[in-house]
Amino acid sequence: MDGSFLIGGQAVTSSETFRAVDPATNEALDTDFAVSTKEHVAQACKLADEAFDSFRETDPEDRAAFLEAIADEIENVDGLVQRAMAESGLPEARLTGERGRTCGQLRLFAKLLRQGRWAEVVVDNAMPDRQPLPRADLRQRRIAVGPVAVFGASNFPLAFSVAGGDTASALAAGCPVVCKGHPAHPGTSVMVARAIANAVKKCGLHEGVFSLVQGTSNELGAALVTDPQIKAVGFTGSRAGGLALVELAQKRPEPIPVYAEMSSINPVVLFPDALKARGADLGKGYVGSLTLGSGQFCTNPGVVVAIDGPELDTFAEAAVEALSEAQPQVMLTSGIHKNYDKGVELLSGQGEVKTLARGAEGTGCNRGRAALFETTGEAFINNPELAHEVFGAASIIVRCTDFDQIAKVLEGMEGQLTATLQIDEGDHEEAAKLVPLLERKAGRILANAWPTGVEVSYAMVHGGPFPATSDPRTTSVGTAAIERFLRPVCYQDLPDALLPKPVKHDNPLKLPRIVDGERE
Incomplete structure (x- = not known):
């Protein structure tokens, strides 16, 4: 196995390396994995920013096809489950199911994109004759917030990691992703990252749509969260880790949201x-x-x-x-x-x-x-x-x-x-x-059930008041997870030639809309 990480589509190495450890034996596994530096993080974030404007305006169908391509690539990675077993100590049946969940949630977000409700297009047509004051033509849609930093989780090497729910929902929203792989399973992370990179290339997207950085230090994560190109963070882990990221994000010259799932006794x-x-x-x-x-x-x-x-x-x-x-x-x-x-x-x-x-x-x-x-x-x-x-x-x-x-x-x-x-x-x-x-x-x-097990669906909420999460208005599982990485924009009296496709007068993308307060 090659231990390089990925900046865009490029495999990158460094002089400093680390190894995964088999938790069943406490013995280091084969393969030296390259450690990313702060400079590598900056390169990945810059590339993500360069990819942002083109990626966020891809048609929903193109992004849906991209997510499905990622799922297809992951299913075709030889030895993925076996490597995840060695790095996590989890059994084969559990990880086989987790791979299925990972691919399933990617395909669910593809379905959501095709349905179009995520854009929440609202049109208030002009009322030039309204008294006592006329109303301008107002059109609203939601756009991607920008490049997103995702932190892989320890307990789900696939479903909450490199191509997990945070990455899937961010990419569905049109946000490039820079992922920090969890240091406990670097081989699994590299294998999945290359599957994503293959999908990026096959779909003809800008290579900055996805990057993977790796390493064991907290400083690497701090560099990612504080990079000015990053506009939101997805994290699953300990309360101490989540709060440290929240503090870093709030101390930036431009504070950004951290969507951290942290602690719960259920x-x-x-x-x-x-x-x-x-x-x-x-x-x-x-x-x-x-x-x-x-x-x-x-x-x-x-x-x-x-x-x-x-x-x-x-x-x-x-x-x-x-x-x-x-x-x-x-x-x-x-x-x-x-x-x-x-x-x-x-x-x-x-x-x-x-x-x-x-x-x-x-x-x-x-x-x-x-x-x-x-x-x-x-x-x-x-x-x-x-x-x-x-x-x-x-x-x-x-x-x-x-x-x-x-x-x-x-x-x-x-x-x-x-x-x-x-x-x-x-x-x-x-x-x-x-x-x-x-x-x-x-x-x-x-x-009359037990809380372990979370269905990936339209209605699911995997979130809650602090400290379960850092923002109780959101979920990290289910289609509503996309809302974390979108923001509303209103267009007032713009000529149709200047309007983006989702809010053009003839609705070329055939998105569902609310027009003058009525759902079309």
Whole structure:
């Protein structure tokens, strides 16, 4: 494998290199990967800026074909899943599915482009005879914001990485992308980046539409965010990392938005009738969700809240039995594994927290041993540390005295990606009282499911109030993700010859429009 990174379509090397590490063995993998410098970042960003004006005005059909070409290229990359397995420790079935999701979301954005609603064209025709004042001809559309910096995520080497949701939505909007590959999987990043570069060339686009920079230092990411050509940032990762990027972006002479998905414990509320009817099954399902992928999902159920009693005992007993048999899985990196162990140790050391169960002992490197705790509603309310995210298969059951205490527990939580209700029909009245509170706390509210797993669709919201994300008005999954990288422009009384295609009088692109307040 060639360890060069990409500036536009050009493979670039440097004297400084690094290697990926197999988390299952802690041994370095073959291939030296070139480290990008600040000068390389500047070159990539300059090239992206040069590509911007032509790329943002490509017809929706051409951009749709480009996204589909990327998907086709990714599907034809030999050895991609195997390399991702070696660099992440994730199993083949998971990564095969993730490749499918990656290509599927690219094709979904292609479909969105052809539908045209993303442009949100609005026309207010001139009213020269209106009294007391005439109205000018006003036409609005949304245009791309400019080159976008994307940071690959550790826990999704494909779907949230080089060609993941941030890149797909930015390219769909007409924004060139400069991606910083995650240092844990540089080989996977290079393979996908070359697939994108092939699609750029085949579609006859400016080479600056996509670049990949690589390296292990925070300074590289800082150089990317602070480059004046970059106009927005997409990030999935830790709260510390996301907030560092937000601070850098806000201190620029021209501040820019950072769309960071960061931290969530995803509360699950168990209601009495549901517990009574299926407590044991809920306990098993909970552990299945908790331990999936060694708990390395941003939607992992980190806390369960319920009224104390024998039904909750039944749930807890089933969860303990299931978790005690859970085999430890390889975590993504040694650093993530160390932080997980620290988080588990912190929870177990709290005075009013009881350790209910630990997963089976494992052999080998970086195995995440699942952990289940419990505490009281009062203790949870009074100790903010109990609500801190532990990235991995660790969760806490909160035993409350009544619904009022459940509400207080939820009120004290920070913003979340998800909130889940396990309910039966008899629980609807009490559940309805909590829904308005959960709307204020979470971006997605589920009933009778588990939060792990995010559907890529038109209605999906993968976002939420801080610290789940840095901007609760957006989503990083689903077609609405394109809105992060678009801004409105209004054209007043411009001659038709000067109007861009989406707002011309004869609507050559056949985009859906709102004309004089009515949808065409």
